[in-house]
Amino acid sequence: MNLQHLLLLPSQELCTWALEKDQQDPLRRFRDRFYLPQRSGEPLIYLCGNSLGLQPKAARKAIDQELTTWQTHGVEGWFEGEESWLSYHRYCQQSLAKIVGALPEEVCPMNHLTVNLHLMWASFYQPTAQRYKVLTVSGDFPSDQYAIETHLKFRGYDPADALIEVAPREGEFTVRSEDLLQAIEQHAHELALVCTSGLHYYTGQVYDMKSITTLAQKHGILVGFDLAHAAGNIPMQLHDWGVDFAVWCSYKYLNSGPGGVSGVFVHEKHHNASLPRLAGWWGYEEARRFEMTKGFVPMQGAAGWQLSTPNIMALAVHRASLAIFEEAGIENLRRKSEELTGFLEIVIQRINHRAGIEKIKLMTPISPSQRGCQLSLLVDREGKALFDALTAKGIIGDWREPNCIRLTPVPLYNTFEEIWKVGQALENYWQFSS
Numbered sequence: 001m002n003l004q005h006l007l008l009l010p011s012q013e014l015c016t017w018a019l020e021k022d023q024q025d026p027l028r029r030f031r032d033r034f035y036l037p038q039r040s041g042e043p044l045i046y047l048c049g050n051s052l053g054l055q056p057k058a059a060r061k062a063i064d065q066e067l068t069t070w071q072t073h074g075v076e077g078w079f080e081g082e083e084s085w086l087s088y089h090r091y092c093q094q095s096l097a098k099i100v101g102a103l104p105e106e107v108c109p110m111n112h113l114t115v116n117l118h119l120m121w122a123s124f125y126q127p128t129a130q131r132y133k134v135l136t137v138s139g140d141f142p143s144d145q146y147a148i149e150t151h152l153k154f155r156g157y158d159p160a161d162a163l164i165e166v167a168p169r170e171g172e173f174t175v176r177s178e179d180l181l182q183a184i185e186q187h188a189h190e191l192a193l194v195c196t197s198g199l200h201y202y203t204g205q206v207y208d209m210k211s212i213t214t215l216a217q218k219h220g221i222l223v224g225f226d227l228a229h230a231a232g233n234i235p236m237q238l239h240d241w242g243v244d245f246a247v248w249c250s251y252k253y254l255n256s257g258p259g260g261v262s263g264v265f266v267h268e269k270h271h272n273a274s275l276p277r278l279a280g281w282w283g284y285e286e287a288r289r290f291e292m293t294k295g296f297v298p299m300q301g302a303a304g305w306q307l308s309t310p311n312i313m314a315l316a317v318h319r320a321s322l323a324i325f326e327e328a329g330i331e332n333l334r335r336k337s338e339e340l341t342g343f344l345e346i347v348i349q350r351i352n353h354r355a356g357i358e359k360i361k362l363m364t365p366i367s368p369s370q371r372g373c374q375l376s377l378l379v380d381r382e383g384k385a386l387f388d389a390l391t392a393k394g395i396i397g398d399w400r401e402p403n404c405i406r407l408t409p410v411p412l413y414n415t416f417e418e419i420w421k422v423g424q425a426l427e428n429y430w431q432f433s434s
């Protein structure tokens, strides 16, 4: 995919190109499966799926169905009907597994992301006198930073000593893969765990999860990822890469609603190991859970880390949304995503070309293999003014302090024409004529 020929095309011809792309888009029918937020009766250009994905139209029906079960069966809803609530997590496992590249029993929807991060750490952070340090990237999402910092303290370590953070080089926005790998190599003898995001929330950078895992595990170090910004955004192969654990949320690219259920991956190789864990009754062997006996017997696989009675309404929405991914296919979505985000990059390059200077800097890597849907933009001094101008034009991205605009075309519901319109709005802002 090379879109460079679009750089100098007159605006009207670019528009024609975008409309043709939408016409030829094999995934175009999926846009109609979502509610597009509106202003004055017009759909907004929603480029904020990195924060909160749009509502699938199927969500309401899915909730209605469970409300009906509750209404007609009461507590027996847990056991009665073809789709009893007791096994509800199972209805999501197959589709989730395809999204993150796992076996169905390696994944389970449960809890919330930060909760799951602590749960996974309870099992996978196994410090010894020599090896107690953890390697991560600097500036990861605050909740992850707080979880790691407090978890280390909780286990009796000083984060200032036990936490190794790999930062971008001076003057660069993103961490070089070779620096990350070199840091793992350098600290291997003292590391218990490598734990980072898979796709950085601020810069949009995708880390080389496969190489990180291979190298760390060569040295006997366990590896976990926070995939909040990766799940449903980029295809992954967690099982084949041998990743030990991963967690994610479902309210971004997985479109499962605000505060939707989180997900967990635990590699098959750990299913029969007697890892320490923090348990609750919902992780207990399902067939015997209601015997209410003493002594915890976990379910096989990731489901054995469940804690509490699941929120069925949240799971119902999640399931309805996952069905869309099942139908569209994560690889097909990725194909479109690379082009859509590539087109947004061109639209930005056109501005810089017209201005003769770099009006908009991209923090996100240029290489499609190192990014997903999101582009993070930096505009000297007038970043917030530009963001407000885009919002006024009905273009919804998000602003992240201190100076970042995140714009995220999502292949399930965004169009090439919308990206062309973003280009028009940028041209208008700097008052270039078309």
Ligand SMILES: Cc1ncc(COP(=O)(O)O)c(C=O)c1O
Pocket (backbone or CB within 6 Å): 112, 113, 114, 115, 141, 143, 144, 197, 201, 226, 228, 229, 249
């Ligand atoms: C990378 C990352 N980690 C953690 C979180 C926190 O997730 P939760 O509030 O669901 O625990 C977020 C939320 O946006 C996130 O983007």
